[in-house]
Amino acid sequence: MNGKTYLDEISHSRYDFRYDEDGYFKVDQGLNEDIILEISREKNDPEWMREFRLRSLEQYHRLSVPDWGPDISGLNIDNIVTYVRPKNAGMTPKWSDVPSEIRETFERLGIPQAERESLAGVGAQYDSELVYHNVREEVAAQGVIYTDLESALHGPCAEMIRTHFMHLVPSTDHKFAALHGAVWSGGSFVYVPRGVSVEIPLQSYFRLNAPGAGQFEHTLIIVDEGASLHFIEGCSAPKYNVANLHAGCVELYVEKNAHLRYSTIENWSKNMYNLNTKRAIVREGGVMEWVSGSFGSHVSYLYPTTILAGAKAQMNYTGITFAGAGQNLDTGMKVIHSAPDTASVIHAKSISKSGGISTYRSAVTVNPGAAGSKSTANCESLMLDSDSRSDTIPVMDIRTADADIGHEARIGRISSEAIFYLMSRGLSEEEARTRIVSGFADSVSKELPLEYAVEMNNLIRLEMKGTIG
Amino acid sequence: MSALLSVCNLSVQINEQPILHHIHLELAPGKVHVLMGPNGAGKSTLGNVIMGNPACSVTEGSMFFNGSDLLGLSVDQRAKAGIFLSFQNPLEVPGISLFSFLKSAYELTRDTHVRLWQFRKQLSATLGDLALDESYLDRDLNVGFSGGEKKKAEILQMLTLSPKLAILDETDSGLDVDAVRTVSHGIARYMEDAGHTLLIITHSTRILESLHVDRVHILAEGHIVHEGDASLIDDVNAHGFERYLSRE
Numbered sequence: 208m209n210g211k212t213y214l215d216e217i218s219h220s221r222y223d224f225r226y227d228e229d230g231y232f233k234v235d236q237g238l239n240e241d242i243i244l245e246i247s248r249e250k251n252d253p254e255w256m257r258e259f260r261l262r263s264l265e266q267y268h269r270l271s272v273p274d275w276g277p278d279i280s281g282l283n284i285d286n287i288v289t290y291v292r293p294k295n296a297g298m299t300p301k302w303s304d305v306p307s308e309i310r311e312t313f314e315r316l317g318i319p320q321a322e323r324e325s326l327a328g329v330g331a332q333y334d335s336e337l338v339y340h341n342v343r344e345e346v347a348a349q350g351v352i353y354t355d356l357e358s359a360l361h362g363p364c365a366e367m368i369r370t371h372f373m374h375l376v377p378s379t380d381h382k383f384a385a386l387h388g389a390v391w392s393g394g395s396f397v398y399v400p401r402g403v404s405v406e407i408p409l410q411s412y413f414r415l416n417a418p419g420a421g422q423f424e425h426t427l428i429i430v431d432e433g434a435s436l437h438f439i440e441g442c443s444a445p446k447y448n449v450a451n452l453h454a455g456c457v458e459l460y461v462e463k464n465a466h467l468r469y470s471t472i473e474n475w476s477k478n479m480y481n482l483n484t485k486r487a488i489v490r491e492g493g494v495m496e497w498v499s500g501s502f503g504s505h506v507s508y509l510y511p512t513t514i515l516a517g518a519k520a521q522m523n524y525t526g527i528t529f530a531g532a533g534q535n536l537d538t539g540m541k542v543i544h545s546a547p548d549t550a551s552v553i554h555a556k557s558i559s560k561s562g563g564i565s566t567y568r569s570a571v572t573v574n575p576g577a578a579g580s581k582s583t584a585n586c587e588s589l590m591l592d593s594d595s596r597s598d599t600i601p602v603m604d605i606r607t608a609d610a611d612i613g614h615e616a617r618i619g620r621i622s623s624e625a626i627f628y629l630m631s632r633g634l635s636e637e638e639a640r641t642r643i644v645s646g647f648a649d650s651v652s653k654e655l656p657l658e659y660a661v662e663m664n665n666l667i668r669l670e671m672k673g674t675i676g
Numbered sequence: 677m678s679a680l681l682s683v684c685n686l687s688v689q690i691n692e693q694p695i696l697h698h699i700h701l702e703l704a705p706g707k708v709h710v711l712m713g714p715n716g717a718g719k720s721t722l723g724n725v726i727m728g729n730p731a732c733s734v735t736e737g738s739m740f741f742n743g744s745d746l747l748g749l750s751v752d753q754r755a756k757a758g759i760f761l762s763f764q765n766p767l768e769v770p771g772i773s774l775f776s777f778l779k780s781a782y783e784l785t786r787d788t789h790v791r792l793w794q795f796r797k798q799l800s801a802t803l804g805d806l807a808l809d810e811s812y813l814d815r816d817l818n819v820g821f822s823g824g825e826k827k828k829a830e831i832l833q834m835l836t837l838s839p840k841l842a843i844l845d846e847t848d849s850g851l852d853v854d855a856v857r858t859v860s861h862g863i864a865r866y867m868e869d870a871g872h873t874l875l876i877i878t879h880s881t882r883i884l885e886s887l888h889v890d891r892v893h894i895l896a897e898g899h900i901v902h903e904g905d906a907s908l909i910d911d912v913n914a915h916g917f918e919r920y921l922s923r924e
């Protein structure tokens with residue numbers, strides 16, 4: 208990687224589209240201004256947003272698909288238009304259309320029928336919507352704004368959104384950020400005022416089925432000075448989407464001495480291209496904590512990025528990735544130390560199984576002004592068989608002498624002695640393996656609220672099922 | 677009386693290396709058997725092959741436990757049949773608490789479900805007997821346990837699971853004087869049940885103090901070279917294994 212960060216690489220990407228056998232790549236067949244204007248009208252965008260979408264569309268046409276990560280030539284970019292066209296051309300999703308694999312997962316997770324349908328995007332009304340409203344009222348009493356982004360654009364925070372929306376992740380960042388800027392729809396907006404501590408974790412899970420939420424959702428969170436918040440994104444149950452591309456965007460602003468914990472458990476269907484962009488900026492004395500569990504998807508590009516912009520700002524990242532058969536998960540994280548005495552701690556784990564590929568890509572940058580900064584990274588990979596792959600690609604760009612940087616990576620297998628030990632107490636081989644893998648993931652699940660930890664464990668169980676021939 | 681375990685003409689290899697040769701061993705139900713022998717003789721290997729460690733491949737012979745052919749049973753099936761092995765070096769397994777592990781093991785070997793608090797209460801008595809603090813239950817299985825604590829945790833598992841046959845592989849080594857006594861009492865308690873049988877692999881006699889030893893087997897260079905009653909232990913203590921070794 209020539210010591211470059213992944214962002215550098217993206218913005219230096221050239222125009223080399225992949226040509227498939229049937230013909231050639233035609234960009235303008237995908238998206239056009241008319242479609243964007245249609246979306247914009249549908250969403251009742253303010254004028255600046257409409258302009259923004261159109262500018263993003265231009266960027267989208269100009270940028271090329273990344274050529275440095277897992278192969279995404281199977282993603283039919285021509286079809287993007289069908290993913291984003293509003294009112295989805297007479298499509299009325301039915302529960303019976305949901306792939307049986309996903310239906311089964313919902314059933315095994317014990318999620319009630321009504322909720323399953325809604326999580327799969329085929330239901331209309333469900334109990335959780337009610338829960339969401341209740342939570343909203345409770346935090347509103349503290350002055351917290353927690354709503355969907357579309358409504359927020361017309362509310363009292365409109366100006367705040369204009370000055371923050373896609374400022375951390377500009378649409379020039381990469382092709383899918385541009386796509387997102389052009390067609391984004393749905394997502395959450397949270398503003399926590401100065402000094403306010405939100406005691407209950409806010410969960411976007413509750414509003415997953417809000418109208419328009421889909422694969423291009425945008426999350427914008429601003430935690431003002433001295434405030435604190437725990438936000439849980441995504442849902443622990445698998446999402447089913449008609450389209451197989453997810454290009455969401457998450458922007459997190461952690462102001463002076465503020466604290467944000469952002470947890471996600473993602474489980475995408477196995478045909479999904481997950482090209483998500485998440486970024487946080489942390490001001491003086493602020494603390495950003497990421498807890499992330501990535502399951503499912505066919506290909507993922509996912510590198511939550513943190514810019515430590517103020518002195519003594521801190522970042523803590525705990526994440527786990529599980530790559531099974533047919534999956535290529537390219538995940539990791541990026542941190543930029545831009546102020547003195549900033550600190551980052553990274554614990555990344557990955558599991559690969561049945562030919563799955565798991566790549567951990569990290570980039571730690573320490574800028575010249577960031578004297579006294581400290582970064583420690585610890586990566587552990589567990590390969591469950593010899594068909595699977597696990598790689599660690601750390602990049603470090605250290606531009607100050609006075610920095611303390613450590614990186615440690617380990618790749619391991621399940622020891623057959625440990626399996627024998629557990630089996631000698633009555634656990635079946637599958638059970639023994641599952642317990643060892645869950646144990647490996649334990650340091651991540653410990654960071655999650657109980658119900659999410661339980662569901663992550665269930666996901667691991669599902670992934671481990673039938674491993675033994 | 678028919679044997680609980682009967683090993684007949686058993687030969688075993690590890691990594692294609694012959695380790696055990698034509699072993700004959702009969703364990704009578706309700707009895708205490710002791711297996712002694714020099715380092716590297718193959719004692720642990722014998723314990724492992726009875727438990728079914730896939731690293732030990734059986735090249736000839738047979739093993740029957742309680743009438744059923746052990747060679748056809750997987751490790752967990754052997755555990756469910758009532759065989760328990762206390763490991764010479766218990767493994768550390770991060771992310772699994774001793775409690776949840778014990779609970780799974782208990783439920784799986786008995787095919788039953790236990791209530792969380794009830795099971796905890798049941799364990800706390802045993803923990804007390806073994807002078808182990810209850811907080812060990814919430815620690816990861818053997819992770820960071822001292823050598824002695826690991827051995828006590830093995831005995832805790834044995835007492836909880838109450839298997840028909842327990843093989844104790846040098847459970848006494850690494851224990852301090854008090855711990856040997858505590859563990860030895862635990863083992864004696866296990867033997868209070870007439871249906872329980874022990875195969876104790878040991879280099880010392882202290883662990884045997886509160887037990888009545890029925891039979892002693894000497895293993896040297898992969899062969900059972902001698903068998904006798906409890907008096908054999910004193911004999912070995914006095915003269916060592918010299919006389920049992922081949923002179924090549």
Ligand SMILES: Nc1ncnc2c1ncn2[C@@H]1O[C@H](COP(=O)(O)OP(=O)(O)OP(=O)(O)O)[C@@H](O)[C@H]1O
Nearest residue numbers: 690691693695713714715716717718719720721722
């Ligand atoms: N994985 C292995 N690969 C090769 N040789 C092995 C392996 N495991 C055991 N052995 C060999 O098998 C022989 C018997 O070992 P075992 O552990 O059964 O001896 P032991 O009688 O229990 O000794 P100790 O009293 O020291 O515990 C030894 O020579 C040992 O080196």
Ligand SMILES: [Mg+2]
Nearest residue numbers: 719720721764
């Ligand atoms: Mg041994």
